[in-house]
Amino acid sequence: MTRIDDVFVLRPSPGEDRQAVEAVVTEAFEQGAGLVLWRAPAGDWAARRTAWSLGFALAPGVHRTGSAGGAARDEWIGWLGRADAHEPRSRWLEPVVLDGERFRLRPWRQSDATRLVETASDPVFQRMMPHSPLPRATQDVPAYLQRVRLSEANGVRVAWCVADLETDVALGNVALFEFDTDEPDGTAQVGYWAHPEGRGHGVMAAAVDAVSTWSMGSQDGGGLGLRRLFLLTAQSNIASQRLAERAGFVRVGTERASAETADGGWEDNALYDRLRP
Numbered sequence: 451m452t453r454i455d456d457v458f459v460l461r462p463s464p465g466e467d468r469q470a471v472e473a474v475v476t477e478a479f480e481q482g483a484g485l486v487l488w489r490a491p492a493g494d495w496a497a498r499r500t501a502w503s504l505g506f507a508l509a510p511g512v513h514r515t516g517s518a519g520g521a522a523r524d525e526w527i528g529w530l531g532r533a534d535a536h537e538p539r540s541r542w543l544e545p546v547v548l549d550g551e552r553f554r555l556r557p558w559r560q561s562d563a564t565r566l567v568e569t570a571s572d573p574v575f576q577r578m579m580p581h582s583p584l585p586r587a588t589q590d591v592p593a594y595l596q597r598v599r600l601s602e603a604n605g606v607r608v609a610w611c612v613a614d615l616e617t618d619v620a621l622g623n624v625a626l627f628e629f630d631t632d633e634p635d636g637t638a639q640v641g642y643w644a645h646p647e648g649r650g651h652g653v654m655a656a657a658v659d660a661v662s663t664w665s666m667g668s669q670d671g672g673g674l675g676l677r678r679l680f681l682l683t684a685q686s687n688i689a690s691q692r693l694a695e696r697a698g699f700v701r702v703g704t705e706r707a708s709a710e711t712a713d714g715g716w717e718d719n720a721l722y723d724r725l726r727p
């Protein structure tokens with residue numbers, strides 16, 4: 451712990467448990483700290499989880515630090531004020547494992563790298579999702595997966611790999627984002643894509659249906675308790691619209707000129723939603 455004015459800087463040791471970190475934080479405030487600044491190496495998930503559980507506000511991204519002339523470091527940064535509650539500020543989202551008849555919904559992992567890169571290189575994918583952050587090279591996969599996990603830890607997005615139930619090979623992706631949870635029963639947007647070999651079997655529609663049903667389940671039962679889901683798909687994306695309908699979504703409108711096309715133009719988006727029964 452270092453002190454600068456009334457700011458105490460906390461760098462947890464690797465593997466330090468919650469109790470130990472909380473004791474350091476308590477002592478810092480007893481010694482007059484107004485603010486505890488937390489710094490940990492990017493990728494130390496146990497440390498981030500502890501800081502999150504103690505109520506630290508955590509910066510969403512990675513910060514490149516290191517003193518002048520010294521080696522650069524990638525760090526996560528957070529802060530906790532003297533009067534802040536020692537409880538999480540946001541939900542830590544996790545892609546819980548959900549089994550369907552032919553697929554398993556599970557977290558993405560490094561062993562899916564080839565399938566991610568193949569999808570990113572697919573012309574249909576590139577036409578329909580021109581601004582997707584999907585990695586186009588294998589060496590970019592670890593950083594991509596860390597960003598996916600970080601967005602889940604920050605409560606802003608959660609993504610599932612749709613894997614073949616028998617082979618565990620990745621077939622596609624289903625994600626929830628744009629959460630609006632200010633109201634008691636929140637809403638979210640659904641997004642999806644399939645690896646070229648994952649298309650045409652009806653698996654993706656069943657996977658989107660499964661994620662939708664789970665997310666509308668009660669929080670007590672492990673769901674998210676959402677009341678309404680919506681999705682946007684370019685008017686020209688017929689496969690996606692068919693999928694939406696098969697997954698229980700209803701077309702409710704059009705958002706004019708809101709889908710950016712691969713050539714930099716705009717086309718209409720079809721708006722679909724699905725309500726909790």
Ligand SMILES: CC(C)(COP(=O)(O)OP(=O)(O)OC[C@H]1O[C@@H](n2cnc3c(N)ncnc32)[C@H](O)[C@@H]1OP(=O)(O)O)[C@@H](O)C(=O)NCCC(=O)NCCS
Binds near residue numbers: 652
């Ligand atoms: C959208 C996507 C996930 C759909 O995957 P899928 O459900 O396996 O797709 P399918 O090939 O089974 O097509 C779905 C349906 O649309 C139909 N369809 C596909 N293209 C069509 C076309 N051009 N005209 C008419 N019908 C078409 C299929 O016949 C199928 O019909 P069915 O439901 O009666 O069987 C996949 O096409 C994809 O990954 N696209 C690129 C990424 C993307 O567009 N994501 C969605 C962004 S909103």
